[in-house]
Amino acid sequence: MQPILDTTAYAKAVQQLAIALLERHPNLNNTVLVGIQQGGVVLGWDLVRQLRKESGLQDLEMGLLDITFYRDDFRTSILAPDRMNIPFSIEDKTVILIDDVLFTGRTIKAALDVLLDYGRPGRVELLVLADRKEHRQFPIQADYVALTVSTQRSQKLKLLSAEGGGQTLVLLES
Amino acid sequence: MQLSTRHLLGIKELTPSDISLILSTAEQFKEVLQRPVKKVPSLRDVTIVNLFYENSTRTRFSFELAQKRLSADTLNFAASSSSAAKGETLLDTVNNILSMKVDMVVIRHSSSGAPHFLAQHIPAAIVNAGDGINEHPTQALLDAFSITEKYGQLKGRKVAIIGDILHSRVAQSNIHLLNKMGAEVVVCGPPTLIPKHIQSAWNVTVSYDLKETLNWCEVANVLRIQLERQNQVLFSSLREYRLHYGINRQLLDGLQKPITVMHPGPINRGVELDSDVADSHQSIILQQVENGVAVRMAVLYLLSNRNLA
Numbered sequence: 278m279q280p281i282l283d284t285t286a287y288a289k290a291v292q293q294l295a296i297a298l299l300e301r302h303p304n305l306n307n308t309v310l311v312g313i314q315q316g317g318v319v320l321g322w323d324l325v326r327q328l329r330k331e332s333g334l335q336d337l338e339m340g341l342l343d344i345t346f347y348r349d350d351f352r353t354s355i356l357a358p359d360r361m362n363i364p365f366s367i368e369d370k371t372v373i374l375i376d377d378v379l380f381t382g383r384t385i386k387a388a389l390d391v392l393l394d395y396g397r398p399g400r401v402e403l404l405v406l407a408d409r410k411e412h413r414q415f416p417i418q419a420d421y422v423a424l425t426v427s428t429q430r431s432q433k434l435k436l437l438s439a440e441g442g443g444q445t446l447v448l449l450e451s
Numbered sequence: 452m453q454l455s456t457r458h459l460l461g462i463k464e465l466t467p468s469d470i471s472l473i474l475s476t477a478e479q480f481k482e483v484l485q486r487p488v489k490k491v492p493s494l495r496d497v498t499i500v501n502l503f504y505e506n507s508t509r510t511r512f513s514f515e516l517a518q519k520r521l522s523a524d525t526l527n528f529a530a531s532s533s534s535a536a537k538g539e540t541l542l543d544t545v546n547n548i549l550s551m552k553v554d555m556v557v558i559r560h561s562s563s564g565a566p567h568f569l570a571q572h573i574p575a576a577i578v579n580a581g582d583g584i585n586e587h588p589t590q591a592l593l594d595a596f597s598i599t600e601k602y603g604q605l606k607g608r609k610v611a612i613i614g615d616i617l618h619s620r621v622a623q624s625n626i627h628l629l630n631k632m633g634a635e636v637v638v639c640g641p642p643t644l645i646p647k648h649i650q651s652a653w654n655v656t657v658s659y660d661l662k663e664t665l666n667w668c669e670v671a672n673v674l675r676i677q678l679e680r681q682n683q684v685l686f687s688s689l690r691e692y693r694l695h696y697g698i699n700r701q702l703l704d705g706l707q708k709p710i711t712v713m714h715p716g717p718i719n720r721g722v723e724l725d726s727d728v729a730d731s732h733q734s735i736i737l738q739q740v741e742n743g744v745a746v747r748m749a750v751l752y753l754l755s756n757r758n759l760a
Binding site: 345357358362390394 | 490493
């Protein structure tokens with residue numbers, strides 16, 4: 278298990294993402310946040326807290342998105358579905374899709390399919406903590422990236438909760 | 452997480468963790484049904500045939516809708532308008548359908564054990580949609596889902612099953628499920644409609660006193676008097692049944708606490724339930740029907756994972 282980000286570096290990365298997001302969307306007008314289960318939801322809530330701090334906006338909401346029913350590989354790895362909850366309209370909004378790691382691009386493709394079943398967003402942007410760029414299988418890239426990580430195909434990049442609060446990003450061999 | 456079984460033949464064959472998995476998956480499907488697009492692509496490569504050898508409105512529509520919401524291809528078969536009416540056997544019918552590359556079979560049949568027979572002889576996944584007087588597992592699952600939705604959990608719940616226990620596959624499936632999930636069960640009805648050794652065989656309490664039962668329970672699952680399965684006279688008249696075992700407003704208002712009323716449908720209004728009970732805020736009969744689609748989606752989804760992986 279090789280640490281990529283410790284809790285301090287993680288907090289800094291979240292701050293960097295929040296600032297980049299606010300730069301492009303001051304006051305987050307007409308903008309909604311949607312985290313992808315499960316890592317994207319963890320990152321998403323940390324991002325929401327940071328955005329509140331940076332912008333003073335208190336009524337920020339985040340939707341939870343689960344791709345289980347839309348996976349292209351659900352018969353090979355059986356997964357129980359996670360909670361899905363998008364309590365607001367995404368019609369004509371700018372949706373910030375949040376995930377912890379961008380890898381093959383298949384998760385994001387499925388997440389876009391889910392999103393379109395909820396309405397027709399005006400624009401979708403992708404925010405990720407880490408990008409494993411060299412393993413992309415679909416033509417998808419992120420609009421906000423905290424760091425790009427060079428990895429082996431077989432390795433796993435995972436967000437773990439640290440003891441005493443905060444998150445760490447680690448590289449696992451499998 | 453996956454089911455321990457390849458088929459859904461009955462609740463008897465499920466483990467408590469199978470039941471929990473189905474109910475928690477159904478919760479996610481219920482969310483799908485609230486979306487603007489009430490559909491997911493999960494089963495778009497799956498073909499399902501609905502074989503209904505017995506009449507049904509709710510169950511057949513519910514299964515068909517569940518399949519459509521999962522993007523499966525479906526075939527519908529009604530015995531009365533098919534070659535079964537020309538004397539084709541069940542196995543021949545199914546084998547002919549399977550040769551057209553069908554992955555799953557949903558079957559309702561008046562003979563108990565018909566789904567089990569199919570499961571032994573054909574390679575497709577079988578879902579029991581009601582077999583004779585044996586089981587109706589998806590009904591019990593949707594009843595459990597509805598109780599959980601209202602009360603949070605099944606463990607420790609006090610559930611009364613009232614009416615024609617003897618002929619009821621709904622009762623049998625419900626009793627198995629509630630036992631497995633740790634709920635307390637009382638069955639109540641006329642002595643002639645309650646199987647003799649049910650108390651010792653199935654870990655339920657028998658009561659012949661409706662008022663006492665209703666005062667004890669939190670949920671009353673009221674069964675239909677199955678006029679089509681009565682081949683002998685087990686009570687003297689519907690009017691008499693209603694007098695002793697029909698639930699009316701006055702009876703409910705006289706209880707120590709409000710209870711929840713369920714019914715698997717179709718209701719014989721004015722026999723087992725009066726209209727002002729069936730249509731009241733205490734009844735969750737229409738929620739049961741709504742939940743049925745989500746529960747059947749969960750069953751089909753989990754079985755397709757198990758069979759087509």
